[in-house]
Each structure stands twice: as C-alpha cells, then as structure tokens.
Amino acid sequence: MEDAYLVARAREGYLDAYELLVQRHSAMAYRVALRLTGNHHDAQDIAQEALIAAWENLDQFRGGSSFSTWLYQIVTRRALNKVTRGRDARSLDLLPEIADPAMEPGDKAERNLAVDAVTDALLALPFPQRTVIVLHHFERLSYAEIASVTGATEPAVRSHLFRARRALAKTLEDWK
Amino acid sequence: MNGPMPARIPLDDACLPCGADVDLLLEQTAQGRGADRDAHQQRCVHCQAALGEFTALWEPVAEMAAAPVSVPPGLAAAVMRQVRHLVRDIWYTLEITELGAVRIAARIVAALARDSARMIPGVRVALGRSTHGKGAALAEKATFGHRHPHAAVGVLGRTAVVDLAVVIGYGDPAHQVAREIQRHVTATLRDQLGLRDVTVNVTIDDVVDDDRR
Numbered sequence: 001m002e003d004a005y006l007v008a009r010a011r012e013g014y015l016d017a018y019e020l021l022v023q024r025h026s027a028m029a030y031r032v033a034l035r036l037t038g039n040h041h042d043a044q045d046i047a048q049e050a051l052i053a054a055w056e057n058l059d060q061f062r063g064g065s066s067f068s069t070w071l072y073q074i075v076t077r078r079a080l081n082k083v084t085r086g087r088d089a090r091s092l093d094l095l096p097e098i099a100d101p102a103m104e105p106g107d108k109a110e111r112n113l114a115v116d117a118v119t120d121a122l123l124a125l126p127f128p129q130r131t132v133i134v135l136h137h138f139e140r141l142s143y144a145e146i147a148s149v150t151g152a153t154e155p156a157v158r159s160h161l162f163r164a165r166r167a168l169a170k171t172l173e174d175w176k
Numbered sequence: 177m178n179g180p181m182p183a184r185i186p187l188d189d190a191c192l193p194c195g196a197d198v199d200l201l202l203e204q205t206a207q208g209r210g211a212d213r214d215a216h217q218q219r220c221v222h223c224q225a226a227l228g229e230f231t232a233l234w235e236p237v238a239e240m241a242a243a244p245v246s247v248p249p250g251l252a253a254a255v256m257r258q259v260r261h262l263v264r265d266i267w268y269t270l271e272i273t274e275l276g277a278v279r280i281a282a283r284i285v286a287a288l289a290r291d292s293a294r295m296i297p298g299v300r301v302a303l304g305r306s307t308h309g310k311g312a313a314l315a316e317k318a319t320f321g322h323r324h325p326h327a328a329v330g331v332l333g334r335t336a337v338v339d340l341a342v343v344i345g346y347g348d349p350a351h352q353v354a355r356e357i358q359r360h361v362t363a364t365l366r367d368q369l370g371l372r373d374v375t376v377n378v379t380i381d382d383v384v385d386d387d388r389r
Contacts, residue, residue: 019256026252031245044248051255114236137206138241162199165206170187172233 003067011058018058022051025068028139029075035134036079038123046082050074065148072141072149076131083127121171129164132157192222205230208238271334271370280369289338289376292364293357298348300384334372336365342378346385354378 003024009017029050034043053074054061061070122130128150135141135149136157143154143161150157186198196216201223204210210231217223271278293299338361344353358376365371 018259019252022252022255026255027245027247030247030251034245044251047251048255048258052258055259115240118236118240137237162203165202166187166199168237169202169230169233172236173187 004063007058007061007063007067010055011061018055021067025071026051028068029071032072032075032134032139033079035122035138036076036127036130037082038119042079042082046075046078050078053078069145069148072135072139072145076135076149080127080131117172117175121168121175124171125164125167129160129167132160133164133168136161186226192220192226194220194222196220196223196226198226201226202230202234205234206237210234278370285336285338285365285369285371288364288368289340289361292361293340293342293378296353296356296360298344298353299342299357300345301343334370335375336371336373337375337377338365339377340379341381343382343384344380346383348383350380350383354380 003021006017006021010021026047029047030043033046033050034040037043037046050071054067054071061067122133125133131150132146135146136143141149143157146152146157147154152160186192189198191197192201194216204212205227210227213223213227217227340357340361342353342357344350357378361376362374365374
C-alpha cells in the first residue's frame with residue numbers, strides 16, 4: 001500500500017490509515033532526531049511532536065514530495081528548534097550499545113570509543129552540516145531529496161556536504 | 177604518477193600535490209567507493225595514500241550509519257493515542273449507557289443541523305463556518321475531509337455547539353427565522369441524537385429577493 005494512498009485516506013479522516021503511516025515512519029523520525037540532537041529524550045519528544053504535527057497539517061501536504069520527505073522536513077525543523085534553544089543534556093550516544101558476545105572486551109571498548117568520537121564530531125558540526133551528513137550518509141537521501149527537505153538547491157547541498165565531511169574528518173583525525 | 181608519500185593528510189588543502197580535489201576524494205570514500213580507483217588513482221601515490229587514510233577515517237562513521245537504532249517501543253502507540261484523543265474528544269458525542277458507549281461523529285450532527293435548518297420557512301441556504309476554539313480548529317483542519325460543507329459543529333460528550341450561517345428571503349423576519357432555526361435544530365438534535373445540551377449559533381449572512389432571481 002503506497003504512502004500516497006494512506007495519506008489520501010488519512011486526510012479524509014481514516015485514522016487507521018494514519019496509524020499505518022506512523023508505524024512506517026516513526027522509527028525514521030526518532031532515528032533522525034536522535035542523530036541530530038544526540039539526546040534520547042529530545043529525540044522521542046521531537047519524533048512524537050513531528051508525527052502529531054504532520055497529522056494536524058495534513059491539509060497542507062500537497063503531495064509534491066513524498067510523505068517521508070515532508071516528515072524529514074518537520075523532524076529536522078523541530079530538531080533545529082530544540083538544538084537552538086540551547087539544551088545540552090545528552091543522555092544517550094547516537095548508537096545505542098548492542099550486546100555482542102562475540103566481541104572481545106578490548107574491541108568493544110575500542111568501538112565504543114570510536115562511536116563516542118563520531119557522536120561528538122557529529123554534534124560539534126554546525127546544524128546545517130550535521131543535517132546534510134545525517135540525511136545523506138545515515139539516511140541515504142539523495143542530493144535532490146535533501147534539497148527538497150531543506151529548501152536548498154542541490155549544489156548548495158553538495159557544498160554543505162563537502163564542508164561537513166572535511167570538518168568531520170578533521171575532528172576524527174585529531175581523535176585518532 | 178610516482179613520488180614521495182604525503183607526510184600528512186591534506187585536509188586543509190584544496191588539492192593533493194598531484195592536483196586531485198580533496199573534497200572529491202572524501203566524497204568518494206564517504207560513499208563507499210574508496211576502492212574504486214580510476215586510472216590516475218591507480219598510478220598516483222598521493223591519491224592512494226589519501227584514499228586509504230580517508231577510508232580509515234570514515235570507517236566508524238559508516239559503521240555507525242549501518243548500525244540499527246533502537247526505537248522506543250511505545251512511540252507509535254503514543255502518537256496515535258494523542259491523535260485519537262484530539263479527534264475523539266472534539267469530534268464525537270459520547271453517551272455512556274448500561275450497555276456501553278454511544279458515539280456519534282460530529283459530521284452527523286452537522287448534517288442533521290443543516291438539514292433541519294433548511295426546513296424552516298424563510299431559509300434559502302444554510303451554510304457552515306468554523307468558529308471554534310484552537311483545539312477544534314486543529315481537528316477540523318486535520319480531518320477536513322470529514323468537515324461537513326454545510327454546517328460547522330463542535331461536540332463534546334452530550335453537548336454540541338452548532339454554528340450555522342444562513343441566507344433568508346427578502347422580507348422574511350430575520351429575528352423570527354433565526355429563533356425558529358435555533359428551536360427546531362435544538363429539538364432535532366435532542367430527539368434524534370440524544371444530545372442533552374445544544375447551542376445553535378445562527379448568523380444571517382444575506383438576504384435574497386426571490387422575485388429578482
């Protein structure tokens with residue numbers, strides 16, 4: 001069942017249709033918010049608020065882009081609002097620790113250090129650069145899709161990505 | 177291309193000594209194509225060193241990007257609880273009986289109110305418009321497909337507030353027509369839907385001269 005069909009039904013008031021959309025996209029909303037804010041609680045709030053805001057504004061969704069692109073837009077804007085309000089209460093790394101019995105304790109410690117380093121490096125980026133890195137390298141969105149989410153042009157997206165990769169690589173180089 | 181290996185990673189430079197663009201090399205490695213080397217890169221020690229180093233630098237990023245993120249298990253359910261809460265409270269009447277709950281969608285209330293208003297002599301057109309509070313407006317906006325085109329209504333429990341904008345005939349006593357609409361719509365909603373408290377706000381928006389049409 002296509003998202004577009006579910007959106008059309010949801011706009012007519014079929015909550016079951018919107019529930020399917022929420023089930024499909026809530027993980028993405030949370031994941032992106034977590035990577036942009038680095039905070040589990042903020043991410044949960046942002047994802048929840050974004051999905052409710054999407055429902056409240058379904059009449060404004062014109063279908064020019066996909067529902068997921070629209071939701072990415074809502075999530076990143078809300079994450080920006082949260083970040084610029086100055087909260088800095090990281091409660092969780094971007095990558096939750098996953099039990100892996102096959103991993104030696106030394107390897108695990110090294111990996112956690114690497115994860116911490118990437119997390120720190122990502123959060124140290126200016127928000128626009130962090131956004132393009134997360135959307136392109138973590139969410140696998142194309143330049144065109146990121147342009148649609150951010151309202152920028154494709155060349156601007158690419159330019160942001162160039163700068164963001166350099167900044168991230170420099171920080172990681174210092175860490176190594 | 178031969179030459180000495182670079183002494184440092186050229187992250188502050190635009191180009192390698194061979195002229196290769198550092199940003200493009202970073203892009204190549206970040207997109208997982210560090211091993212896909214073109215003819216120049218296969219010969220050039222600068223490019224090979226940079227690609228190797230960039231690949232190593234980017235490895236933890238790629239690893240993190242590929243790792244699953246645990247999503248709070250109750251997230252989707254919490255969203256839908258809130259959406260249903262907004263819709264249910266504002267857009268359904270609710271009567272609890274000994275056999276269970278009876279809910280009537282607001283659009284039914286709206287349709288009945290509009291149709292009963294049209295039965296009053298003097299009423300030519302009955303149209304709806306939204307004059308509700310913020311919560312009702314949000315629900316109305318979100319579920320605009322359910323919004324009845326000819327009557328606006330807010331319901332909560334067994335209470336309903338209906339806004340009707342009507343057009344009457346030229347010469348008809350506006351005040352009397354409005355009062356009759358209020359009485360008739362109120363009685364209809366009470367009798368047919370079991371609503372207890374009904375408020376009917378009537379706005380006479382226009383008068384039409386039947387003879388001139």
